[in-house]
Amino acid sequence: MPLSNLKSTVRNAKRYADIAHVLLRYGFGDILASTGLNRFLKSNGDDKDPSSKTATPPEKNNISDLAELPRPVRMRRAMEELGPTFIKLGQILSTRGDLLDSQWIDELKKLQDECPPFPYNEVEAILKDEFGDQLFKIFKYISPQPLAAASVAQVHRATLANNTKVVIKVLRPNIREVLEADMSILETVAKMLEKHDHSLGFSPTEVVQEFAQEIHKEVNLTNEGRAADRLSKYFAENPNIFFPEIFWHATTRNILTMKEVHGLRLSQYKQGDLTKKQLQRVLANCADAVFQQCLEFGFFHADPHTGNIFVLDNQKVCFIDCGMVGQIDKRTAEQLGDLVSAVIDQNTEKVIRAVALLVDLDPDVADQRKFRSDVTEFIGHFRINEIAELNLGNLLGEFFDLLRRYNIKCPSDLVFLIKAMTTIEGVAEQLDPTFDLVGHVEPHLTKLIKQRISPTAIRHRIQRTISRYIDIIEDAPSDILGLLNHLRHNQFTINFELAKLEQLDNTIEHASRSTSQALIIAALLIASSMLILSDRIAQGTGYLLGFGVLGYILAFIMVSWLFVTTHFRKRK
Structure with a gap:
């Protein structure tokens, strides 16, 4: 074991032991054995009764009841008990339809990001550390009663000095230290899993690295503020779609201050709160917002569930909590359009080319007869006459299934894009199953595909191709000269990378x-x-x-x- 890993293990021994006991209680002895975490079971001195260590509700401590539960349910409960890092990891994994099957995805989506609030005196101490003597010049009043408390931060109502009603999000005390310790443990466990369990179909270390990037963004609240500002500017001329105003003089990496949103949170919607016509207008605005972000702007709110959407007057909508955002370049959006177009045309070759451009597709896999047969079967499920009949959510869901069967990793930007679009489809299905989301989204998809095949787009692609060839011709003399110089000084080397060479x-x-x-x-x-x-x-x-x-x-x-x-x- 490397010295850095050894130091981390010694420093976090108690946390390792807590994790091991929770996993044991929920029936994950196989994970303990494959990762080596079982050696921590005796460190707390309670291995005879592992359920006695952590204070949990009685129903969670009943081993016989837990044995009856499906494995995904037990894992979701274990993650909730292990705290913020594991809750966030589960929420990220719930977006990875290319890694996990639908049973796991559906269960991890239920992870609750609600935690007991921390005392107001700690909130006040953090505010004073951030703003010092300016605190009472910035804020006229701060409510000591939390509006909401999550795993990473909690929210309080407040009033600025100019009487503007705002809400402030405050990071939990020492949350970065807690996350760093857990991330160190997750990295070690992921390496052990990757070394001893080759049946997962994906790289645990890569998943943990991607998760680390996301969690580090989330604990710097200025990232969320900048995302909200950027999205707000995109919709500045749209009277139906809003994002909260950020007050930067009252915002730091630990504090985010935004204008309070007054309206109906969609997660609290009850039958009769809106007429059917009003509800369908709300859903239309939500769909327009998400698909415009994803397919036109290339920068989007990656978690548009009902808890993050408020209904304002005249069925306008406001999206909050921009902590999880995604970004794709125009080329990726075009490639997604190519995939949709190829599916509609029932063209297997074009679908395979689109998949190869979108994801890291091994050419050997692309040439396999079985893979081509599965692609043909995949597009055969969507035999339609026009794009208005295409159910994009079903198409993307089956696309993920295809990738998972062949252990093809989907880039995280594309994962977030698909998550955003399928989440808003789920919102529409939940609130009004009769809402024709497919028909409503059709203009966005049509626009994307037409842009790809329009004369202007073709002209731009030809210009880019010619430009690249000109660059190659211009660079050729210097490249050839450099090659000759290497040959003249016996510095020319050829590197071969052979599979299993290190093992040999x-x-x-x-x-x-x-x-x-x-x-x-x-x-x-x-x-x-x-x-x-x-x-x-x-x-x-x-x-x-x-x-x-x-x-x-x-x-x-x-x-x-x-x-x-x-x-x-x-x-x-």
């Missing part, structure tokens, strides 16, 4: 080391035998006999060591 190298190295050790052992045995024989012939004082016996002992030790190392290498 290790095997050869082990074989040569074993051969060397065997030769040394043989020499020791021969020399020791000659010394003992010489002592007997000369009837000497026993010195030669002693050296001979010592040689036998050394040979025995080396033989034992060679056996142990070879045995463990085979097990590995």
Whole structure:
């Protein structure tokens, strides 16, 4: 184990033990065994009753009841008990339809990001640390009663000095230290899983690295503020779509101050709050907002669920909590349009080309007869006459299923894009199943596809291609000159990367080391035998006999060591 990992393990031993006991209680002994976390089970001295360590509701401590629950349910409950880092990890994983099947995705979506609030005196201490003597010049009043408390931050109502009603989001005390410790543990566990469990179909270390990037963004509240500002500017001329105003003089990396939104939160909508016509107008505004962000602006709110949408007067909508946002370039949006167009045309070759451009598709997989057959079956589920009949949510869901079957990793920007679009489809389905979202979204998809095949777009692609060829021609003389210089100075090298080459190298190295050790052992045995024989012939004082016996002992030790190392290498 590297020294840095060893230090991390010692420093976080208690947290490792807590995680191990929670996983054991929820029936994940296989994970403990494959990651080595089972060695922490005795560290708390309560391995006889692991359920007694953590204070949890009685229903969670009933082992027989837990055994009856499906594995995804048990994992979701374990994550809720393990705290903010694991809750956030579960929420991120719930977006990864390319990694997990629908049973896991549906369960992880239920993760509740609600936690007990921390005391107001701690809130006040954080505010004073951030603003110092300016605190009471900025804020006229701050409500001591939290409006909401989540795993990373909690929210309070407040009033600015100019009487503007606002809400302030305050990061939890020491949350960065908690997250850093848990991230260190997750990285270690992911490496162990990757080393010992090859049946996952994805890289745990890559998932943890992506999660680390997202969580680091989330604990700097200025990122959320900038995202809200940017989205607000995109819709500045749209009277139906809003994002909260950010007050930057009252915002830091630990504090976010935004204008309070007054309206009906969609998660609290009850039958009769809006007429059917009003509700359909609300859903139309939500769909317009999300699909414009995703397909036109390339910068989008990645979590537009009902808890993050307010209905204002005249069925206008306001999106809050811009902590999770995604961004794609125009080329990726065009490639997604190519995929949709190819599915509508029922063109297998075009679909495979679009998939290859969108994701990291191995050419060997693309050439497989089985893969091509599965792609043909995939597009066969969407035999339609026009784009208005296309259910984009179903198409993207089956697209994820196809990627997962072949262990094809989907880029995180595309994952967030698909999550945003499918989430808003779920909102519409939940609130009004009769709302024709497919028909409403059709103009956005049509515009995307037409932009791709329009004369202007074709002209731009031709210009870009010609420009690239001109660059190649311009750079060719200097590239050739550089190549000749390398050849002249014998500095020209060719690097080959062969699969399993490192493993072959290790095997050869082990074989040569074993051969060397065997030769040394043989020499020791021969020399020791000659010394003992010489002592007997000369009837000497026993010195030669002693050296001979010592040689036998050394040979025995080396033989034992060679056996142990070879045995463990085979097990590995």
